[in-house]
Amino acid sequence: MLNGVGRxxxxxxxxxxxxxxxxxxxxxxxxxKNKQSKTVFFSSYDEVFDSFHIDNKQTLSFHHHLRNGDLxxxxxxxxxxxxxxxxxxxxxxSIFPSYTEMVELIKNKNITNIHTNYIxxxxxxxxxxxxxxxxxxxxxxGGRARAIExxxxxxxxxxxxxxTVDKLANGSGAIGKNACGTLGxxxxxxxxxxxxVLVTDNLVEELDHYQLDGKFVDAVLVVDSIGDAEGIVSGxxxxxxxxxxxxxxxxxxxxxxxxxxxxxxFSMQTGxxxxxxxxxxxxxxxxxxxxxxxxxxxxxxTKAYVDMLESGLFNKLYDVQCFDLDAVKSFxxxxxxxxxSASTYGNPFExxxxxxxxxxxxxxxxxxxxxxxxxxTTDVLGNxxxxxxxxxxIAKGADVTIVISPLIKSRIPIIKENVTTITTPGEDVDIFIxxxxxxxxxxxxxxxxxxxxxxxxxxxxxxxxxxxxxxxGVPAKIKKDxxxxxxxxxxxxxxxxxxRRVHDDYIR
Amino acid sequence: MIYQAGSKESNxxxxxxxxxxxxxxxxxxxxxxxxxxxxxxxxxxxxxxxNVENVDVTVEDKGALDYTIRxxxxxxxxxxxxxx
Numbered sequence: 001m002l003n004g005v006g007r008x009x010x011x012x013x014x015x016x017x018x019x020x021x022x023x024x025x026x027x028x029x030x031x032x033k034n035k036q037s038k039t040v041f042f043s044s045y046d047e048v049f050d051s052f053h054i055d056n057k058q059t060l061s062f063h064h065h066l067r068n069g070d071l072x073x074x075x076x077x078x079x080x081x082x083x084x085x086x087x088x089x090x091x092x093x094s095i096f097p098s099y100t101e102m103v104e105l106i107k108n109k110n111i112t113n114i115h116t117n118y119i120x121x122x123x124x125x126x127x128x129x130x131x132x133x134x135x136x137x138x139x140x141x142g143g144r145a146r147a148i149e150x151x152x153x154x155x156x157x158x159x160x161x162x163x164t165v166d167k168l169a170n171g172s173g174a175i176g177k178n179a180c181g182t183l184g185x186x187x188x189x190x191x192x193x194x195x196x197v198l199v200t201d202n203l204v205e206e207l208d209h210y211q212l213d214g215k216f217v218d219a220v221l222v223v224d225s226i227g228d229a230e231g232i233v234s235g236x237x238x239x240x241x242x243x244x245x246x247x248x249x250x251x252x253x254x255x256x257x258x259x260x261x262x263x264x265x266f267s268m269q270t271g272x273x274x275x276x277x278x279x280x281x282x283x284x285x286x287x288x289x290x291x292x293x294x295x296x297x298x299x300x301x302t303k304a305y306v307d308m309l310e311s312g313l314f315n316k317l318y319d320v321q322c323f324d325l326d327a328v329k330s331f332x333x334x335x336x337x338x339x340x341s342a343s344t345y346g347n348p349f350e351x352x353x354x355x356x357x358x359x360x361x362x363x364x365x366x367x368x369x370x371x372x373x374x375x376x377t378t379d380v381l382g383n384x385x386x387x388x389x390x391x392x393x394i395a396k397g398a399d400v401t402i403v404i405s406p407l408i409k410s411r412i413p414i415i416k417e418n419v420t421t422i423t424t425p426g427e428d429v430d431i432f433i434x435x436x437x438x439x440x441x442x443x444x445x446x447x448x449x450x451x452x453x454x455x456x457x458x459x460x461x462x463x464x465x466x467x468x469x470x471x472x473g474v475p476a477k478i479k480k481d482x483x484x485x486x487x488x489x490x491x492x493x494x495x496x497x498x499x500r501r502v503h504d505d506y507i508r
Numbered sequence: 509m510i511y512q513a514g515s516k517e518s519n520x521x522x523x524x525x526x527x528x529x530x531x532x533x534x535x536x537x538x539x540x541x542x543x544x545x546x547x548x549x550x551x552x553x554x555x556x557x558x559n560v561e562n563v564d565v566t567v568e569d570k571g572a573l574d575y576t577i578r579x580x581x582x583x584x585x586x587x588x589x590x591x592x
Contacts (some may be wrong), residue, residue, distance in 0.1 A: 382542065410518055410571025411539045471573055475542035506541060 069231025077101030097121025136486030142346020168213030181322025187341035253282030283406030346393030372426030
């Protein structure tokens, strides 16, 4: 059957209707974990596997706060390989290129099903080529929290890497040799997994401040190292030098200003890419010139936001994961740099979520189509290259959702008649900014009205597509494989699109 | 002797050309699945415009637009004609 964005969905799955449809449904919650026994302390992964009887077909979860520096998921994979456990279901909040141990486990059917919010690197390639025996379910950050609290995603054992743990089993990410800051994505796992293991390389007597409450923790595993600090820092703190990126960022800031969005008490979120950082820098300049103070910045927090907090331009930061060491330091030091859980960030059923309080967000896109649907999950051939993360959550929540991208990347047009894969529905995308003009979603008549006297070059998406094709030529049609390897689950648990194996012609 | 123009930077292409008993065109492009036909056409047309026959042309393409491919090929042809 066709879902609300016109995609053919197998009848066995629940089709996406619209981004507002969750309001017609009741929140479902399993009871939070009520731990009966005393917390135990282990010194090897084997002991954890034996004590908790980790066996075939179980669901194991992880968070991705240590990003490319994570050793916990790698070590757990090694134990699975050695015990040759089969048909496991893995539920890491994201999958990074460094999670190489998963590749062989997928090919050997040790891991046969996966839930995750973002996927990149060799594991993504392995699944794109069809090696995962079962299905890959791609969630949003808020949607994963919803899936866990509702029992849709039932976790047998959560392995939570935790930079510092005390003897009462309370945990903090703010300090320790592998400090990574806030641990927002691990909170649903902590509260609802049947068994919870904190894995740490820094055991202390007692923590004054902690984010993970020991009352949910069944066991603490103390190891030599949970991570490699080098890999924990993600992305860049550099502003783009690319003239196209700078033009897009400048136009974005002018547009934000003309829409009156940069005003006292405003709130914003952007990505951590080089062009997003340029947007932040232009916004900062406007704020300083006009002496404007914003209420909050949110997201994965970077140095750019920390600087604005510390110079008084924002009252608060809400942080689900720290992207760089400056953010980690600030989280440890500044009382107005606040942690948020995945649920308070973007769970549609949670009260007063941060996503809903945002005035505007600036997001990226791999592809965008004539209906403003955005793909950040696959490339044009269908190779997995990312995923929603918080994309769909904040696109829905923010009053104005802006997507920025060059019109062309290495001859590949960003605008398509229909995107290869729908991650975020076009109904939640308001403005698309490119270096050669801006398109505004026709349903946002209010925005068009505000900009009617503006000198900004506004085009229809169709016009921008035509402009693109005049430069690149019309791309050939891509062959699709018949086999469905998984699907994209929208934040309310419905299916917005299916994922197909990459066609043999494109696998090399 | 081979003659070259261009680079393997993103959005550019490296063209390598040499004399041959017949015209041969090899295309290795990161966007070949989307634009192979257009790239081939751009090379063929440019050779014709420049009155060049019996050459072996290799295009190593990193997503260059047609005008870049044409410009790089013209320079490679000029280098061949001047033997530089």
